[in-house]
Each structure stands twice: as structure tokens, then as C-alpha cells.
Amino acid sequence: xxxxxxxxxxxxxxxxxxxxxxxxxxxxxxxxxxxxxxxxxxxxxxxxxxxxxxxxxxxxxxxxxxxxxxxxxxxxxxxxxxxxxxxxxxxxxxxxxxxxxxxxxxxxxxxxxxxxxxxxxxxxxxxxxxxxxxxxxxxxxxxxxxxxxxxxxxxxxxxxxxxxxxxxxxxxxxxxxxxxxxxxxxxxxxxxxxxxxxxxxxxxxxxxxxxxxxxxxxxxxxxxxxxxxxxxxxxxxxxxxxxxxxxxxxxxxxxxxxxxxxxxxxxx
Ligand SMILES: NC(=O)c1ccc[n+]([C@@H]2O[C@H](COP(=O)([O-])OP(=O)(O)OC[C@H]3O[C@@H](n4cnc5c(N)ncnc54)[C@H](OP(=O)(O)O)[C@@H]3O)[C@@H](O)[C@H]2O)c1
Numbered sequence: 626x627x628x629x630x631x632x633x634x635x636x637x638x639x640x641x642x643x644x645x646x647x648x649x650x651x652x653x654x655x656x657x658x659x660x661x662x663x664x665x666x667x668x669x670x671x672x673x674x675x676x677x678x679x680x681x682x683x684x685x686x687x688x689x690x691x692x693x694x695x696x697x698x699x700x701x702x703x704x705x706x707x708x709x710x711x712x713x714x715x716x717x718x719x720x721x722x723x724x725x726x727x728x729x730x731x732x733x734x735x736x737x738x739x740x741x742x743x744x745x746x747x748x749x750x751x752x753x754x755x756x757x758x759x760x761x762x763x764x765x766x767x768x769x770x771x772x773x774x775x776x777x778x779x780x781x782x783x784x785x786x787x788x789x790x791x792x793x794x795x796x797x798x799x800x801x802x803x804x805x806x807x808x809x810x811x812x813x814x815x816x817x818x819x820x821x822x823x824x825x826x827x828x829x830x831x832x833x834x835x836x837x838x839x840x841x842x843x844x845x846x847x848x849x850x851x852x853x854x855x856x857x858x859x860x861x862x863x864x865x866x867x868x869x870x871x872x873x874x875x876x877x878x879x880x881x882x883x884x885x886x887x888x889x890x891x892x893x
Pocket of ligand 1: 653655657659677678680681682684705706707708734736737763786787788789832833835836837838839
């Protein structure tokens with residue numbers, strides 16, 4: 626912040642614009658967990674945010690209320706299933722009309738995990754299809770819409786949440802890991818296909834992060850094992866991941882393109 630004294634001796638304070646001032650971001654799966662932290666962080670950097678969710682309207686409303694506690698409306702909520710193409714289109718339509726602006730940033734954080742942790746041999750076809758439907762098809766639909774509609778010429782960002790399991794390849798996570806591996810391939814190809822648009826496409830791949838998804842179906846022993854496997858000796862927090870997404874979203878992140886950023890305290 627700089628202070629300038631005018632000739633009449635009044636002091637004018639100049640505040641530099643925030644890194645994402647008035648850019649419009651869609652964050653899918655922003656009612657809880659990592660998506661929630663990302664939405665709050667992008668808003669703290671000045672972005673206007675669409676808070677997408679599947680069913681938890683009260684939690685999504687609470688995130689929006691936290692962002693909107695100032696004078697102007699900087700967040701809206703939108704229920705939509707990202708595995709449905711019409712509903713994904715609706716997210717983008719709603720974002721444009723809510724803020725009367727093109728969209729600059731997509732963060733696709735919505736995801737599901739089979740908390741039965743089955744082996745490949747015992748994974749049901751229904752659970753396999755559900756996992757791929759949300760994690761891979763959902764990411765595809767969001768990226769497809771984003772590639773067509775995000776503002777070109779600078780500041781355009783596509784960021785998908787994948788997982789460090791794609792590198793650690795643990796038993797019990799076959800469908801989930803394979804669905805996220807598909808997204809990592811998708812993002813790398815998309816970055817090349819977006820040549821000339823100025824839009825970057827990256828994946829952020831956390832290790833274990835203390836959210837409802839992580840704890841679902843896990844014994845205390847399994848949680849302790851995840852902590853033991855991390856050189857930094859703890860689970861990740863949503864606040865460990867959000868600033869990395871925030872960096873990629875800002876102009877400072879423009880040279881990072883087509884990459885998988887593993888954010889996991891060093892466990893793989
Ligand atoms: N937690 C971890 O250890 C970890 C590690 C690596 C990667 N990740 C990835 O990070 C992302 C966020 O995970 P998280 O732990 O924050 O999960 P979470 O706490 O379970 O939250 C999941 C979010 O996704 C939304 N969602 C689920 N299905 C959806 C659908 N079909 N359409 C739209 N929204 C949907 C949920 O909405 P509702 O609240 O309405 O249900 C919720 O907002 C996921 O992609 C996950 O795979 C997580």
C-alpha cells in the first residue's frame with residue numbers, strides 16, 4: 626500500500642488491486658472440503674465465485690454467506706451434477722449472468738470416492754461407473770465447457786483436482802485412481818490444444834487431506850498409517866492445497882501449464 630501526499634496536504638492511500646480482482650471463477654464441489662477452501666481463497670484474492678455443489682445447499686449457502694459478508698455480492702451458489710452435460714452448461718450460463726462477465730477460472734474439485742475401498746476384483750460395475758461418471762466424465766464435461774467459454778487472451782485458467790494416488794498406486798483405490806489418472810491425461814492434452822488462447826490447464830494432486838472424503842470408511846489405524854507415510858508427519862489440511870490453486874489461478878502462475886502439481890507433504 627502506498628501513501629501519496631497532495632499539495633493541499635491531504636493523504637491519498639493507494640491500495641494495489643488484488644491478484645484476481647473481479648475475475649470470475651467457477652469452483653465445483655465447493656460446499657465442503659478442499660473445494661470450499663479453494664472458493665474462500667480465490668474470493669480472498671478478489672475473485673467473484675460460483676459455489677457449485679451436488680446436494681448440500683446449506684453448506685454451500687454458508688460458504689457464499691462468508692464471502693458475501695462485505696457490501697457487494699461476490700459469490701452465488703449453484704446446485705448441479707457435474708456428470709450431466711446440460712447441468713454443466715447451466716453452471717457456466719449462471720456464472721456469466723450472475724456477474725455479467727466472461728468466466729476466467731474453472732476449478733473442478735467435485736469428486737467421489739468409493740469408501741468401501743474394494744479390490745479391483747470386488748469393485749462392482751455400478752461403483753466403477755459412478756466413480757468414472759463424476760470424476761472422469763464430470764471433469765471432461767467441465768473442461769469441455771471451459772475450453773469453449775473461458776476468456777481468451779490472458780488470465781484464463783483450468784485447474785482440476787486429481788490425486789497423488791496416481792503416483793502411489795495403492796490397493797483399494799483402483800476405480801478412483803484410474804478415474805483421476807484419466808483426468809491427468811486429459812489436462813495435459815487440453816493444455817496443448819488450448820495453444821494460442823492464453824488459457825492454461827493444470828491438475829493439482831493432493832495427498833491425504835483431512836476432509837469427509839478422506840475419513841469416510843477409514844479405521845483409526847488407516848488414518849494413522851496415512852500420517853506415518855507423510856515425511857511431515859501429519860495429514861494435509863485444505864489450507865495446504867488452496868494457496869497452490871490460488872497461485873496457479875493468478876498471473877504469477879501463467880508459465881505453469883500442462884502440469885500435475887502434487888501437493889502431499891512429500892509422501893510420494
Ligand atoms: N480429501 C483427500 O484426501 C483428497 C486427496 C486427493 C484428492 N482429493 C480430491 O479433491 C477433491 C475434493 O475432495 P474433498 O476431500 O474436498 O471431498 P469432499 O469433502 O467429499 O467434498 C466433495 C464435494 O464434491 C461435491 N460433489 C460430489 N459429487 C458431485 C457431483 N456429481 N456434482 C457436483 N458436485 C459434486 C460435494 O457436494 P455436496 O456437499 O453437495 O455433496 C462436495 O462439495 C476431489 O476431487 C477429490 O478426489 C481429495
